[in-house]
Amino acid sequence: MTEQELLVSALLDSETREAAFSHLIKNYKQRLYWHIRRLVLNHDDADDVLQETFIKVYKNIEKFRGDSQLFTWMYRIATHQAIDFLNKQAKYRGIDDYELLESKISHLESDVYFDGDAAALKLQQAIAQLPEKQRLIFNMKYFDDLKFKEIAKILDCSEGGLKASYHHAVKKIKLFLDEK
Amino acid sequence: MKNNPLNNPFKVPKNYFDTVADQLSLKIKAGNPKDQTFFIVPQDYFENIEGKIKSKLIAEKKETKHLKHLIQRFAIAASFLILYLTNPFSKTDSDNELIASYADELLMYNTIDFMDAYADENIVLGFEENETINKLNNVNLEYYPDLSNPWNYAELDQ
Incomplete structure (x- = not known):
């Protein structure tokens, strides 16, 4: 066992x-x-x-x-x-x-x-503007260091979709931080 | 190389070494280096959380038990009322009125207790509240069996 x-x-x-x-x-x-x-x-x-x-x-x-x-x-x-x-x-x-x-x-x-400082607040604002699923995926990948395989089981979706979502999330966050 | 403070050219802010240990312990509690810059946890939170969870679990178990008892009393009151309404052995109008008022009172108080307990959204009952209440609302307490009908008593009196 x-x-x-x-x-x-x-x-x-x-x-x-x-x-x-x-x-x-x-x-x-x-x-x-x-x-x-x-x-x-x-x-x-x-x-x-x-x-x-x-x-x-x-x-x-x-x-x-x-x-x-x-x-x-x-x-x-x-x-x-x-x-x-x-x-x-x-x-x-x-x-x-x-x-x-x-x-x-x-x-x-x-x-x-x-x-946190102003930068930390700005990061939280950037994450908050993501759609719910992207926000979840970003948090799990970036902060929790989970593998895509594990995230796929938690959220019950495909790894390929997750990788694409994570990529989009990172791009949106970078754009947000650069603009503000 | 020996550490010789007399030759150390570097300075630190006043009281720096007094507070750095506290800051480090707080940041260690943050768990993940990426979170260390922002989220803080109250002191001893993780040491005490198990007790809080177990207390909440015990409290929920007690509430569920209490609710089950209420449902049993409610069911007994409803059964009593239904039994009375279908009971052909009631003899006089005043007997009927007394029993009806008692059943009515019992039902009313149990309904109030039941509704108060059910108002707590943490309690899951597993059956439809509205269905039960609607059935009881449809019971007509003004209706009595037709006691003037001779077939109800003539055979019993023999």
Whole structure:
């Protein structure tokens, strides 16, 4: 049995579930947090989404089919949770997702958990103006250093399409940074 | 080459070495060198997150259990009402009125509790709220069995 299979079977067993869940949180909390944080930008929102992600993983572990890595599956859940969170926020405020991100970025300057300079803010603005999928792909490739193969499994699309999307994303960001 | 501070021509800002350790620890917590220039995490966040997740999980389990009990009470009240309405053994109008008012009250209070619990969007029920409420709304509490119909009692009295 592989380490992943052992972990999954421990999560499915009621006697070992709690200990396995602790192990899961310990090993994956940081990676998932940073992925979520880059999408929602704000620490408090990232905290909420991260907690919901782990709870969803705990409640749905029996649905994990094993056709991908456990982390890939969790990453996918985290991505959907973050996107849902942003969509709900935008809907609640009666604005679209681009306007929401613009609003969040404008608050970053005064955010105590943001230590970036003007260049960092400009980069966040550049990323925010990308379509949702390109934004996800850019974050996963540039910041998380995931391979295209892994990103393809998370987003359920072809590697070729991903590479093209990433190329376009980088081009748009460069254009944005050069113009502003 | 020995480190000789007396010959060191370089200067640093005042209190630089007092703060650099703090800055490094914060940036280490950022996780990825590309993020180090901007995102910061509160101190001890990653040490405490497991406890927060587990507390939230326990709280959700308790809420689900509470909701199940409410649904059971609601189902009992509804069953009681339906049983009363189809019960041919009720003898007098005043008995019927007493039972009807009791069932009505029980149903009303359970509906309020049920609706309050269901208002929490974190709870997933797995059945259609509207369907259940609509069925109960369609129950006519003003209708009583036709007690003047002799066939209901004549055989029982024998």
